[in-house]
Amino acid sequence: MSHFIVLVVSKDVEYQLAPYNECEDAVLEKNAHWDWWVIGGRWKDFLVTTEGLRTNQALKKDIDIDKTYKDWEFKSPFAFVHRRKWYAKAKMWWWGLTHDEDKNWDKKFKKLWKKVKDDELITVVDCHI
Secondary structure (H helix, E strand, O other): OOEEEEEEEOOOHHHHHHHHEOOOOOOOHHHOOEOEEEEOHHHOOOEEEOOOOEEOEEEHHHEOHHHHHHOOOOOOOOEEEEOOEEEEOOEEOHHHOEEOOOOOHHHHHHHHHHHOOOOOEEEEEEEEO
């Protein structure tokens, strides 16, 4: 039973996360990353906008990513979903255990973030496995 933060790039969060639902027969175990999710959840109003407001969703151009992470105890989200592809710091297991941790995740996330267009919607998702 673990909760982790995922940033999803899209207006259709459900569509982006669907391939990674462990409850679906078609999802192989290696691709299963969640059994339920909610927008915000434990990370409600995680994003900080360029105007200093807190929110669960905003266009990339309106997010102050440096301020967002300065206010939290970590430098990047646990996972990031863009164009239906899952990128993550590690494979999350129950009870907060992780496997195959990527030691360069923070740098990889920054590169992924730069590829997102300014007019794309970013949503904070609390995923559970």
